[in-house]
Amino acid sequence: MAGKLDGQVAIVTAGGSGIGAASAVRFAQEGAAVIVADLSGKRAEAVTAQINDAGGKATMIKMDVADPDGIQATIQLALDTYGRLDVMFNNAGLGELSRLEDTSLESWNRTIAVTLTGTFLGMKYCLPIMRQQAKGAIVNTASVSGIGGDYGMSAYNAAKAGVINLSRSAAIENAQYNIRVNCVCPGAINTRAAQLLGGDRADEFRRLQGEAHPLGRMGEPEEIANTVLFLASDEASFITGQALAVDGGVTSQTGLPNMLSIHEG
Ligand SMILES: NC(=O)c1ccc[n+]([C@@H]2O[C@H](COP(=O)([O-])OP(=O)(O)OC[C@H]3O[C@@H](n4cnc5c(N)ncnc54)[C@H](O)[C@@H]3O)[C@@H](O)[C@H]2O)c1
Numbered sequence: 001m002a003g004k005l006d007g008q009v010a011i012v013t014a015g016g017s018g019i020g021a022a023s024a025v026r027f028a029q030e031g032a033a034v035i036v037a038d039l040s041g042k043r044a045e046a047v048t049a050q051i052n053d054a055g056g057k058a059t060m061i062k063m064d065v066a067d068p069d070g071i072q073a074t075i076q077l078a079l080d081t082y083g084r085l086d087v088m089f090n091n092a093g094l095g096e097l098s099r100l101e102d103t104s105l106e107s108w109n110r111t112i113a114v115t116l117t118g119t120f121l122g123m124k125y126c127l128p129i130m131r132q133q134a135k136g137a138i139v140n141t142a143s144v145s146g147i148g149g150d151y152g153m154s155a156y157n158a159a160k161a162g163v164i165n166l167s168r169s170a171a172i173e174n175a176q177y178n179i180r181v182n183c184v185c186p187g188a189i190n191t192r193a194a195q196l197l198g199g200d201r202a203d204e205f206r207r208l209q210g211e212a213h214p215l216g217r218m219g220e221p222e223e224i225a226n227t228v229l230f231l232a233s234d235e236a237s238f239i240t241g242q243a244l245a246v247d248g249g250v251t252s253q254t255g256l257p258n259m260l261s262i263h264e265g
Helices: 018-029 041-053 068-082 105-133 154-177 192-211 221-232 260-264
Strands: 009-013 033-038 057-062 087-090 136-141 179-186 243-246
Touching (some): 009 068, 009 105, 018 033, 033 068, 105 136, 105 179, 136 154, 221 243
Parallel strands (some): 179 243
16 A cells, blocks of 8 residues: 655654654655654664664654754755655754743743744755755644643743744745645643653643543644644645644633533532
Protein backbone atom coordinates (compact mmCIF):
# COMPACT_ATOMS: atom_id res chain seq x y z
CA MET A 1 0.00 0.00 0.00
CA ALA A 2 1.30 3.49 -0.84
CA GLY A 3 2.41 5.66 2.08
CA LYS A 4 0.97 9.13 2.57
CA LEU A 5 4.45 10.69 2.24
CA ASP A 6 6.06 8.28 -0.22
CA GLY A 7 9.19 9.79 -1.83
CA GLN A 8 8.98 12.93 0.30
CA VAL A 9 11.59 14.48 2.59
CA ALA A 10 10.65 15.90 5.99
CA ILE A 11 12.40 17.82 8.74
CA VAL A 12 11.13 17.50 12.32
CA THR A 13 12.53 19.91 14.91
CA ALA A 14 12.52 18.78 18.52
CA GLY A 15 12.34 15.36 16.87
CA GLY A 16 14.14 13.60 19.70
CA SER A 17 11.22 13.35 22.12
CA GLY A 18 7.46 13.50 22.61
CA ILE A 19 5.38 14.96 19.78
CA GLY A 20 8.39 15.40 17.49
CA ALA A 21 9.65 11.83 17.96
CA ALA A 22 6.18 10.36 17.40
CA SER A 23 5.79 12.48 14.25
CA ALA A 24 9.22 11.55 12.87
CA VAL A 25 8.35 7.86 13.33
CA ARG A 26 4.90 8.33 11.77
CA PHE A 27 6.32 10.27 8.78
CA ALA A 28 8.86 7.49 8.19
CA GLN A 29 6.15 4.81 8.41
CA GLU A 30 4.34 6.68 5.62
CA GLY A 31 7.40 6.65 3.35
CA ALA A 32 9.19 9.93 4.10
CA ALA A 33 12.93 10.29 4.60
CA VAL A 34 13.22 12.22 7.85
CA ILE A 35 15.77 14.61 9.30
CA VAL A 36 15.46 14.33 13.08
CA ALA A 37 16.71 17.66 14.48
CA ASP A 38 17.07 18.25 18.20
CA LEU A 39 19.08 20.19 20.77
CA SER A 40 19.89 16.81 22.29
CA GLY A 41 22.07 14.79 19.93
CA LYS A 42 21.50 11.73 22.09
CA ARG A 43 17.73 11.89 21.77
CA ALA A 44 17.88 12.65 18.02
CA GLU A 45 20.24 9.68 17.57
CA ALA A 46 17.90 7.31 19.42
CA VAL A 47 14.85 8.26 17.30
CA THR A 48 16.93 8.05 14.10
CA ALA A 49 18.12 4.57 15.05
CA GLN A 50 14.55 3.50 15.85
CA ILE A 51 13.39 4.60 12.39
CA ASN A 52 16.34 3.06 10.53
CA ASP A 53 16.09 -0.20 12.52
CA ALA A 54 12.43 -0.45 11.46
CA GLY A 55 13.45 -0.16 7.78
CA GLY A 56 12.76 3.57 7.39
CA LYS A 57 15.07 6.39 6.35
CA ALA A 58 16.32 8.95 8.89
CA THR A 59 19.33 11.16 9.56
CA MET A 60 19.97 13.12 12.75
CA ILE A 61 21.36 16.56 13.49
CA LYS A 62 22.07 18.25 16.81
CA MET A 63 20.91 21.85 16.47
CA ASP A 64 19.18 24.78 18.17
CA VAL A 65 16.09 26.20 16.42
CA ALA A 66 16.85 29.65 17.87
CA ASP A 67 20.15 29.75 15.95
CA PRO A 68 19.85 30.66 12.25
CA ASP A 69 22.99 28.60 11.49
CA GLY A 70 21.37 25.55 13.12
CA ILE A 71 18.23 25.84 10.99
CA GLN A 72 20.23 26.44 7.81
CA ALA A 73 22.50 23.45 8.51
CA THR A 74 19.42 21.28 9.05
CA ILE A 75 17.85 22.29 5.75
CA GLN A 76 21.19 21.84 3.94
CA LEU A 77 21.47 18.35 5.44
CA ALA A 78 18.06 17.45 4.00
CA LEU A 79 19.08 18.71 0.56
CA ASP A 80 22.54 17.06 0.61
CA THR A 81 21.25 13.74 1.94
CA TYR A 82 17.87 13.36 0.23
CA GLY A 83 17.87 16.02 -2.52
CA ARG A 84 14.71 17.97 -1.61
CA LEU A 85 12.48 19.22 1.19
CA ASP A 86 8.73 18.64 1.14
CA VAL A 87 7.62 18.87 4.76
CA MET A 88 8.91 21.20 7.49
CA PHE A 89 7.55 20.48 10.97
CA ASN A 90 8.60 23.37 13.22
CA ASN A 91 7.84 21.74 16.52
CA ALA A 92 10.32 23.04 19.11
CA GLY A 93 8.90 25.21 21.87
CA LEU A 94 9.66 26.15 25.43
CA GLY A 95 7.51 27.17 28.40
CA GLU A 96 8.54 28.12 31.91
CA LEU A 97 6.14 28.57 34.84
CA SER A 98 6.01 31.99 36.50
CA ARG A 99 3.58 34.86 37.01
CA LEU A 100 4.05 37.69 34.52
CA GLU A 101 5.55 40.10 37.07
CA ASP A 102 8.00 37.43 38.24
CA THR A 103 9.08 36.41 34.74
CA SER A 104 12.69 37.41 34.16
CA LEU A 105 13.65 39.08 30.93
CA GLU A 106 16.01 36.14 30.29
CA SER A 107 13.14 33.66 30.61
CA TRP A 108 10.89 35.79 28.39
CA ASN A 109 13.63 36.10 25.74
CA ARG A 110 14.43 32.36 25.86
CA THR A 111 10.77 31.43 25.46
CA ILE A 112 10.25 33.80 22.53
CA ALA A 113 13.57 32.80 20.92
CA VAL A 114 12.88 29.06 20.87
CA THR A 115 9.11 29.08 20.42
CA LEU A 116 8.43 32.02 18.11
CA THR A 117 11.75 33.00 16.54
CA GLY A 118 12.61 29.31 16.01
CA THR A 119 9.37 28.88 14.03
CA PHE A 120 10.06 32.08 12.08
CA LEU A 121 13.56 30.87 11.17
CA GLY A 122 12.33 27.43 10.20
CA MET A 123 9.86 28.98 7.75
CA LYS A 124 12.20 31.74 6.54
CA TYR A 125 14.83 29.28 5.36
CA CYS A 126 12.63 26.49 4.01
CA LEU A 127 10.31 28.72 1.96
CA PRO A 128 12.80 29.54 -0.84
CA ILE A 129 13.46 25.80 -1.35
CA MET A 130 9.75 24.97 -1.40
CA ARG A 131 9.07 27.83 -3.81
CA GLN A 132 11.68 26.43 -6.21
CA GLN A 133 9.95 23.05 -5.98
CA ALA A 134 6.53 24.74 -6.32
CA LYS A 135 5.37 22.45 -3.51
CA GLY A 136 5.64 22.25 0.24
CA ALA A 137 3.79 21.70 3.49
CA ILE A 138 4.74 23.42 6.72
CA VAL A 139 3.23 22.45 10.05
CA ASN A 140 4.02 24.47 13.17
CA THR A 141 3.34 23.35 16.70
CA ALA A 142 1.32 25.98 18.49
CA SER A 143 -0.83 25.00 21.48
CA VAL A 144 -4.21 25.53 23.10
CA SER A 145 -2.04 27.99 25.07
CA GLY A 146 -1.84 30.07 21.91
CA ILE A 147 -5.64 30.28 21.79
CA GLY A 148 -6.41 31.11 25.43
CA GLY A 149 -4.41 32.28 28.44
CA ASP A 150 -3.05 30.10 31.26
CA TYR A 151 -2.12 31.00 34.81
CA GLY A 152 1.68 31.27 35.05
CA MET A 153 2.47 30.85 31.34
CA SER A 154 2.35 34.41 29.95
CA ALA A 155 5.51 34.25 27.83
CA TYR A 156 4.49 30.86 26.43
CA ASN A 157 0.93 32.11 25.77
CA ALA A 158 2.32 35.12 23.88
CA ALA A 159 4.82 33.04 21.92
CA LYS A 160 2.28 30.37 20.88
CA ALA A 161 -0.32 32.99 19.89
CA GLY A 162 2.46 34.47 17.77
CA VAL A 163 3.09 31.10 16.15
CA ILE A 164 -0.58 30.88 15.14
CA ASN A 165 -0.74 34.30 13.49
CA LEU A 166 2.72 34.01 11.95
CA SER A 167 1.52 30.77 10.33
CA ARG A 168 -1.50 32.57 8.90
CA SER A 169 0.73 35.26 7.34
CA ALA A 170 3.00 32.61 5.89
CA ALA A 171 -0.02 30.74 4.51
CA ILE A 172 -1.34 33.87 2.77
CA GLU A 173 2.05 34.83 1.31
CA ASN A 174 2.80 31.35 -0.01
CA ALA A 175 -0.51 29.90 -1.20
CA GLN A 176 0.29 31.07 -4.74
CA TYR A 177 3.41 28.86 -4.69
CA ASN A 178 1.50 25.70 -3.72
CA ILE A 179 2.92 25.84 -0.21
CA ARG A 180 0.50 25.17 2.65
CA VAL A 181 1.12 26.34 6.23
CA ASN A 182 -0.90 25.11 9.20
CA CYS A 183 -0.62 24.82 12.97
CA VAL A 184 -1.49 22.04 15.31
CA CYS A 185 -2.69 23.17 18.76
CA PRO A 186 -2.26 20.33 21.23
CA GLY A 187 -4.00 20.21 24.58
CA ALA A 188 -2.01 18.69 27.44
CA ILE A 189 0.03 15.82 26.02
CA ASN A 190 1.77 13.10 27.97
CA THR A 191 5.43 13.89 27.16
CA ARG A 192 8.72 14.62 28.86
CA ALA A 193 7.82 18.35 28.82
CA ALA A 194 4.67 17.65 30.84
CA GLN A 195 6.76 15.55 33.23
CA LEU A 196 9.23 18.43 33.67
CA LEU A 197 6.49 21.03 34.24
CA GLY A 198 5.00 18.80 36.95
CA GLY A 199 8.38 18.46 38.69
CA ASP A 200 8.25 16.28 41.79
CA ARG A 201 4.42 16.40 41.64
CA ALA A 202 4.23 15.06 38.08
CA ASP A 203 1.54 12.46 38.90
CA GLU A 204 -0.78 15.09 40.39
CA PHE A 205 0.02 17.42 37.48
CA ARG A 206 -0.99 14.72 35.00
CA ARG A 207 -4.19 13.94 36.91
CA LEU A 208 -5.24 17.63 37.01
CA GLN A 209 -4.39 18.10 33.34
CA GLY A 210 -6.40 15.02 32.41
CA GLU A 211 -9.45 16.17 34.40
CA ALA A 212 -9.37 19.58 32.68
CA HIS A 213 -10.13 17.96 29.32
CA PRO A 214 -13.73 16.99 28.47
CA LEU A 215 -12.41 13.63 27.22
CA GLY A 216 -11.10 13.13 30.75
CA ARG A 217 -7.44 12.44 29.99
CA MET A 218 -4.25 13.90 28.57
CA GLY A 219 -3.45 13.22 24.93
CA GLU A 220 -0.69 10.95 23.70
CA PRO A 221 2.09 12.14 21.35
CA GLU A 222 0.89 9.72 18.64
CA GLU A 223 -2.50 11.48 18.57
CA ILE A 224 -0.76 14.73 17.67
CA ALA A 225 1.54 12.95 15.21
CA ASN A 226 -1.46 11.58 13.31
CA THR A 227 -2.85 15.11 12.93
CA VAL A 228 0.51 16.53 11.87
CA LEU A 229 0.79 13.73 9.29
CA PHE A 230 -2.65 14.61 7.95
CA LEU A 231 -1.82 18.34 7.68
CA ALA A 232 1.53 17.55 6.03
CA SER A 233 0.06 15.11 3.51
CA ASP A 234 -1.89 15.64 0.30
CA GLU A 235 -5.03 14.55 2.18
CA ALA A 236 -5.05 18.15 3.50
CA SER A 237 -4.44 19.65 0.04
CA PHE A 238 -7.10 22.40 0.42
CA ILE A 239 -6.24 23.30 4.02
CA THR A 240 -3.95 26.23 4.70
CA GLY A 241 -3.69 28.94 7.35
CA GLN A 242 -5.53 26.86 9.97
CA ALA A 243 -4.83 26.29 13.64
CA LEU A 244 -6.28 22.87 14.41
CA ALA A 245 -6.90 22.11 18.09
CA VAL A 246 -6.24 18.49 19.06
CA ASP A 247 -7.22 18.93 22.64
CA GLY A 248 -9.81 16.49 23.96
CA GLY A 249 -12.39 19.29 23.72
CA VAL A 250 -10.67 21.71 26.08
CA THR A 251 -11.03 24.81 23.84
CA SER A 252 -14.70 24.04 23.14
CA GLN A 253 -15.70 24.97 26.68
CA THR A 254 -16.76 28.39 27.92
CA GLY A 255 -15.26 27.58 31.32
CA LEU A 256 -18.66 28.16 32.99
CA PRO A 257 -19.80 25.44 35.40
CA ASN A 258 -22.34 22.70 34.69
CA MET A 259 -25.51 24.66 35.49
CA LEU A 260 -27.78 21.60 35.34
CA SER A 261 -25.86 20.10 38.26
CA ILE A 262 -27.31 22.83 40.55
CA HIS A 263 -30.82 21.51 39.84
CA GLU A 264 -29.98 17.84 39.66
CA GLY A 265 -27.85 17.82 42.81
N1 LIG B 1 3.30 18.35 25.96
C1 LIG B 1 2.30 19.21 25.93
O1 LIG B 1 1.38 19.17 26.76
C2 LIG B 1 2.23 20.24 24.84
C3 LIG B 1 1.02 20.91 24.64
C4 LIG B 1 0.94 21.87 23.65
C5 LIG B 1 2.04 22.15 22.87
N2 LIG B 1 3.20 21.49 23.10
C6 LIG B 1 4.34 21.84 22.25
O2 LIG B 1 4.79 20.69 21.58
C7 LIG B 1 6.15 20.86 21.24
C8 LIG B 1 6.92 19.61 21.63
O3 LIG B 1 6.76 19.41 23.01
P1 LIG B 1 6.80 17.97 23.70
O4 LIG B 1 5.75 17.97 24.74
O5 LIG B 1 6.82 16.90 22.67
O6 LIG B 1 8.21 18.08 24.44
P2 LIG B 1 9.38 17.03 24.81
O7 LIG B 1 10.01 17.58 26.04
O8 LIG B 1 8.89 15.62 24.84
O9 LIG B 1 10.41 17.19 23.62
C9 LIG B 1 10.98 18.41 23.36
C10 LIG B 1 12.27 18.20 22.57
O10 LIG B 1 12.67 19.50 22.13
C11 LIG B 1 14.06 19.57 22.17
N3 LIG B 1 14.44 20.99 22.18
C12 LIG B 1 14.29 21.85 23.23
N4 LIG B 1 14.76 23.06 22.86
C13 LIG B 1 15.20 22.94 21.58
C14 LIG B 1 15.80 23.85 20.68
N5 LIG B 1 16.06 25.11 21.05
N6 LIG B 1 16.14 23.41 19.45
C15 LIG B 1 15.90 22.13 19.08
N7 LIG B 1 15.34 21.21 19.91
C16 LIG B 1 14.98 21.63 21.14
C17 LIG B 1 14.41 18.83 23.44
O11 LIG B 1 15.78 18.42 23.43
C18 LIG B 1 13.43 17.65 23.40
O12 LIG B 1 13.99 16.52 22.79
C19 LIG B 1 6.59 22.15 21.90
O13 LIG B 1 6.51 23.21 20.98
C20 LIG B 1 5.55 22.34 22.99
O14 LIG B 1 5.42 23.70 23.35
C21 LIG B 1 3.32 20.54 24.05
